[in-house]
Amino acid sequence: MRVVKEAEERKNEILDVSQRLFSTKGFDDTSIADILNEIGIAKGTLYYHFKSKEEILDAIIDRMITGQVLTAKKIAEDKSVPAVTRVVNAMMSFSVEGDNEEFVLEQIHKPQNALMHQKIQDSLMKAVVPIITEIVLDGINEGVFKTDYPEEGVELILMYASQAFNDDEALNSPEKLKKINGFVYNTERIIGAEQDSLLKALMPLFK
Amino acid sequence: MRVVKEAEERKNEILDVSQRLFSTKGFDDTSIADILNEIGIAKGTLYYHFKSKEEILDAIIDRMITGQVLTAKKIAEDKSVPAVTRVVNAMMSFSVEGDNEEFVLEQIHKPQNALMHQKIQDSLMKAVVPIITEIVLDGINEGVFKTDYPEEGVELILMYASQAFNDDEALNSPEKLKKINGFVYNTERIIGAEQDSLLKALMPLFK
Known part of the structure; x- marks a missing residue:
C-alpha cells in the first residue's frame, strides 16, 4: 500500500512542477531535462509515469x-x-x-x-x-x-x-x-x- | 480567355468525378489512378490542378x-x-x-x-x-x-x-x-x- 501511495504522490509532484514550468517558461521551451532538474529525480522515474x-x-x-x-x-x-x-x-x-x-x-x-x-x-x-x-x-x-x-x-x-x-x-x-x-x-x-x-x-x- | 475557362471546366470535372467516386467507393478506397481512368486524362493534367x-x-x-x-x-x-x-x-x-x-x-x-x-x-x-x-x-x-x-x-x-x-x-x-x-x-x-x-x-x- 505504501508504495502505491508514494507512486501517486510522485506522479502528482511531476505534474505540479511541470505545470509550473510550462506556465512560466512555456510548454515548448520546457524540456524533460528541466523537469528532472527541478524535481531532482532520475529520467527513469519520470518515464515510469509518463512517456513524453x-x-x-x-x-x-x-x-x-x-x-x-x-x-x-x-x-x-x-x-x-x-x-x-x-x-x-x-x-x-x-x-x-x-x-x-x-x-x-x-x-x-x-x-x-x-x-x-x-x-x-x-x-x-x-x-x-x-x-x-x-x-x-x-x-x-x-x-x-x-x-x-x-x-x-x-x-x-x-x-x-x-x-x-x-x-x-x-x-x-x-x-x-x-x-x-x-x-x-x-x-x-x-x-x-x-x-x-x-x-x-x-x-x-x-x- | 478560352484557356482559362477550359482550365476551370477541367478542374470542376475533376471535382465532379472525384466526388462521385469518393461517395460510391469511399475516400480511402479511391486512388488518383481511379480518378484519372474515369476522366481519361493524364496524371500531369490532374497534378497541374491538385497536388493530392x-x-x-x-x-x-x-x-x-x-x-x-x-x-x-x-x-x-x-x-x-x-x-x-x-x-x-x-x-x-x-x-x-x-x-x-x-x-x-x-x-x-x-x-x-x-x-x-x-x-x-x-x-x-x-x-x-x-x-x-x-x-x-x-x-x-x-x-x-x-x-x-x-x-x-x-x-x-x-x-x-x-x-x-x-x-x-x-x-x-x-x-x-x-x-x-x-x-x-x-x-x-x-x-x-x-x-x-x-x-x-x-x-x-x-x-
Whole structure:
C-alpha cells in the first residue's frame, strides 16, 4: 500500500512542477531535462509515469478537468443555495483563470492540437451537461426557471460557452463584455429565467 | 480567355468525378489512378490542378460551402418572404443531404481530420452568422422576433447546430427528434419568436 501511495504522490509532484514550468517558461521551451532538474529525480522515474511531455500535458489537463467537475458537482449538490446562484456558480467554475492553468488554453488552441481540443470538449460536455441540467430542474421546481427542454437547453448553452469563451482574450474589452452580456441574456431566455436574474447572480463574482 | 475557362471546366470535372467516386467507393478506397481512368486524362493534367487526393477533398468542401452560403444568401435577400420562413429555410440550406455529399461528413469526422473540421466550422460561422442575423433583424422590424442580442443569439444557435446536427445519425430516431424539437424550441426563445412559429415553418421541409 505504501508504495502505491508514494507512486501517486510522485506522479502528482511531476505534474505540479511541470505545470509550473510550462506556465512560466512555456510548454515548448520546457524540456524533460528541466523537469528532472527541478524535481531532482532520475529520467527513469519520470518515464515510469509518463512517456513524453505530451503525456504530462494530457495528465495535467485531466487533473484540471476532474477538479473542475468535482467543484461544479459540489456547487450543484448544495440545495440550500438558490438554483439561480448555483447555476451561475457551477458554470463559472469552469473558467480557467489561475496563472498556472492559462498555458493549457494556449496549448489546446494550437492548430496541431485540434484533436486533443475536441476530445477535451467532448469529455467536458459529457460530464457537465447532467450536472447543470440537475440544477435547472431544481430551478423549475423552485419556480424560477421554466423550459420544456432543460437538457437540450443546457447542452446548447455549454457547447457555445466552451467555445466562445475558451480563449485568453481580455475579459474587459467592449466586444467581450457585449458577448458575455449577450450570453447571459440568452441563457436566461433558454432556461426561462427572469430577465437579469442570472446577471445579478453573476455580478458578485466579478467584484 | 478560352484557356482559362477550359482550365476551370477541367478542374470542376475533376471535382465532379472525384466526388462521385469518393461517395460510391469511399475516400480511402479511391486512388488518383481511379480518378484519372474515369476522366481519361493524364496524371500531369490532374497534378497541374491538385497536388493530392486531400487537396481534391479540400476543393470539394470549399465548393460545397460556397454553394451553401450562396443559397442561404439568396434566401435571406428575398424580402418578399416572411422572416420566419426565411430564417428556417436559410438554416436548413446547410444540411448535407445529397448522396454525393455525405462522404464529406464521414471524412471530416475522422479524428485525424479534427483540424480540417475546425477550420470548416470557423469559416462557415464567419460566413453564415451575418446572413442569418440580417434575417433576424428583418423579423424584428416585422414584429415577429424580439431580442436585444440578435448577433449573439444567432452565433449561439449556429455554433450549436453546426456541431449537434453535423453527423449522419438517422433523422427519425426518437433521440434525434427530441434534439431537433428542443433546438427549434430554444431557437424560438433565443430570437424571441412566438412558440411553435419556427416549427410550423419547418414542417413543410420534411414532407
